[in-house]
Amino acid sequence: MIHSIPEPAIKRLSALYQLLCRLEKSGVQAISSKEIGERLDISAHTVRKDISYLREAQISGARYTVQKLKELIGRSLKFTTSRKACVVGLGKIGAAILNYSRFGGYGFDIVAGFDSNVNIVETLNADMDLFPSYMIPEVVTDRSIELAVLAVPADAAQLCADRLVKGGIKGIVNFSSALLTIDKKIAVSDVDVTKELRVLSAMISLADR
Amino acid sequence: MIHSIPEPAIKRLSALYQLLCRLEKSGVQAISSKEIGERLDISAHTVRKDISYLREAQISGARYTVQKLKELIGRSLKFTTSRKACVVGLGKIGAAILNYSRFGGYGFDIVAGFDSNVNIVETLNADMDLFPSYMIPEVVTDRSIELAVLAVPADAAQLCADRLVKGGIKGIVNFSSALLTIDKKIAVSDVDVTKELRVLSAMISLADR
DNA sequence: TCACAAATGTGAAAAAAATAACAGCTTAAG
DNA sequence: CTTAAGCTGTTATTTTTTTCACATTTGTGA
Ligand SMILES: NC(=O)c1ccc[n+]([C@@H]2O[C@H](COP(=O)([O-])OP(=O)(O)OC[C@H]3O[C@@H](n4cnc5c(N)ncnc54)[C@H](O)[C@@H]3O)[C@@H](O)[C@H]2O)c1
Ligand SMILES: NC(=O)c1ccc[n+]([C@@H]2O[C@H](COP(=O)([O-])OP(=O)(O)OC[C@H]3O[C@@H](n4cnc5c(N)ncnc54)[C@H](O)[C@@H]3O)[C@@H](O)[C@H]2O)c1
Numbered sequence: 001m002i003h004s005i006p007e008p009a010i011k012r013l014s015a016l017y018q019l020l021c022r023l024e025k026s027g028v029q030a031i032s033s034k035e036i037g038e039r040l041d042i043s044a045h046t047v048r049k050d051i052s053y054l055r056e057a058q059i060s061g062a063r064y065t066v067q068k069l070k071e072l073i074g075r076s077l078k079f080t081t082s083r084k085a086c087v088v089g090l091g092k093i094g095a096a097i098l099n100y101s102r103f104g105g106y107g108f109d110i111v112a113g114f115d116s117n118v119n120i121v122e123t124l125n126a127d128m129d130l131f132p133s134y135m136i137p138e139v140v141t142d143r144s145i146e147l148a149v150l151a152v153p154a155d156a157a158q159l160c161a162d163r164l165v166k167g168g169i170k171g172i173v174n175f176s177s178a179l180l181t182i183d184k185k186i187a188v189s190d191v192d193v194t195k196e197l198r199v200l201s202a203m204i205s206l207a208d209r
Numbered sequence: 210m211i212h213s214i215p216e217p218a219i220k221r222l223s224a225l226y227q228l229l230c231r232l233e234k235s236g237v238q239a240i241s242s243k244e245i246g247e248r249l250d251i252s253a254h255t256v257r258k259d260i261s262y263l264r265e266a267q268i269s270g271a272r273y274t275v276q277k278l279k280e281l282i283g284r285s286l287k288f289t290t291s292r293k294a295c296v297v298g299l300g301k302i303g304a305a306i307l308n309y310s311r312f313g314g315y316g317f318d319i320v321a322g323f324d325s326n327v328n329i330v331e332t333l334n335a336d337m338d339l340f341p342s343y344m345i346p347e348v349v350t351d352r353s354i355e356l357a358v359l360a361v362p363a364d365a366a367q368l369c370a371d372r373l374v375k376g377g378i379k380g381i382v383n384f385s386s387a388l389l390t391i392d393k394k395i396a397v398s399d400v401d402v403t404k405e406l407r408v409l410s411a412m413i414s415l416a417d418r
Numbered sequence: 419t420c421a422c423a424a425a426t427g428t429g430a431a432a433a434a435a436a437t438a439a440c441a442g443c444t445t446a447a448g
Numbered sequence: 449c450t451t452a453a454g455c456t457g458t459t460a461t462t463t464t465t466t467t468c469a470c471a472t473t474t475g476t477g478a
């Protein structure tokens with residue numbers, strides 16, 4: 001059964017999937033757990049254990065076939081079907097992400113952008129449709145958007161998150177430093193540069209005691 | 210002794226520090242572990258446990274004094290002294306971070322920017338000095354820069370990281386999807402939006418089985 | 419064909435982290 | 449002053465995650 005893969009394992013398997021995509025493109029046919037471990041900076045034990053959570057053994061004894069392993073992980077973690085995403089807040093960060101062209105190649109399709117500033121909505125040059133912020137619930141529902149990147153100022157984050165939830169969003173990448181109060185069923189990933197810097201700073205301090 | 214605080218605890222304490230800064234500004238004097246837990250979405254047990262790693266008890270029985278707790282964490286994790294940082298790669302993401310004005314208030318001082326494109330170095334409008342990429346080692350050393358935000362294309366990331374290391378950098382926030390091969394002593398935090406989306410995608414899939 | 423070096427898959431052991439339990443202190447109200 | 453409710457600090461317990469060990473399988477060269 002596939003339920004209850006430890007969350008750290010899910011993260012490592014996601015990274016492994018990306019590695020396998022790259023290896024496949026560059027024509028590599030097979031790879032061992034040891035080599036994977038070196039690339040991802042984790043132990044070979046962990047690599048094999050993570051793969052074993054997927055409960056679908058490949059041929060034991062032989063190195064992993066890149067293509068087959070990629071398919072196995074993709075199927076298990078549902079990376080196969082492309083998911084629709086949107087960007088909320090089209091300032092510096094939001095606009096950069098909106099126009100980042102490489103998401104498509106990885107199975108994400110940014111189909112809408114939102115901002116409260118009508119001027120931005122009307123003038124920003126983008127390949128997808130842009131809407132004013134109040135239309136979030138409607139558009140998210142109508143277009144079956146599952147993921148959102150939230151790049152608004154901290155004090156607007158909760159309001160926008162609520163609108164996304166109303167529209168039925170399933171996951172949010174939150175760039176603001178606001179801590180969202182949100183239904184547990186919705187997956188949230190916080191990307192706070194200030195916090196990252198602070199954690200690094202602490203680790204540096206504690207490292208050299 | 211302060212050594213060996215679990216890494217998850219360091220991250221939570223960093224978040225707590227930020228919360229305490231905000232509370233102090235808005236004039237809150239005291240707060241309980243229960244309230245902290247609600248704000249940070251962790252249990253009150255965990256909050257108290259994390260604080261106990263710092264081995265410097267406040268008055269037991271009374272709620273935490275915001276200011277004192279902030280000072281304790283700041284002193285223990287060395288958030289008190291401001292650290293110098295730089296940005297490498299002044300494209301969309303890099304330029305946004307370079308001009309983000311709020312880092313100063315949190316103890317980070319962005320004192321330099323680097324790009325291989327001389328045109329950008331010369332024309333970009335910024336408050337700090339900008340340099341061509343080959344000068345990274347020299348400038349990092351001379352100005353005692355400890356932290357770097359790396360926002361270059363994936364295929365340039367390793368080269369830039371090596372230059373930063375040569376200059377004596379201590380921590381890197383890496384926005385590219387490249388996996389850096391780097392001395393264990395240097396703290397690295399990867400911020401890969403594509404990977405975040407993928408992890409969210411996996412969690413969504415596994416949640417509704 | 420056979421032997422052997424090199425892999426994998428997984429149950430078991432160890433380590434790490436989260437959670438709980440509770441003794442003892444604090445504050446506030448009567 | 450006394451009591452009761454509420455809170456912290458820390459030890460104990462449980463759960464989660466990582467690491468290990470090894471039986472078993474593959475591919476290769478003589
Ligand atoms: N923009 C996004 O939404 C997004 C999303 C996911 C990941 N990323 C990643 O973040 C990184 C930055 O993204 P971006 O959109 O800002 O890219 P960008 O192309 O706008 O900017 C990259 C900058 O790096 C500079 N550069 C190239 N080689 C360099 C070198 N050797 N030394 C110094 N500078 C160099 C370029 O001149 C350019 O200014 C990339 O790795 C990208 O893949 C971006
Ligand atoms: N730029 C950085 O380097 C940086 C660093 C750390 C954190 N952040 C955080 O990331 C977030 C985005 O940063 P940015 O630099 O792109 O900010 P920005 O100010 O450039 O853009 C914010 C955008 O959000 C829009 N907005 C405001 N309220 C809105 C609402 N209710 N609905 C929809 N859109 C709304 C604004 O019109 C603006 O276009 C902020 O929370 C910021 O604090 C940014």
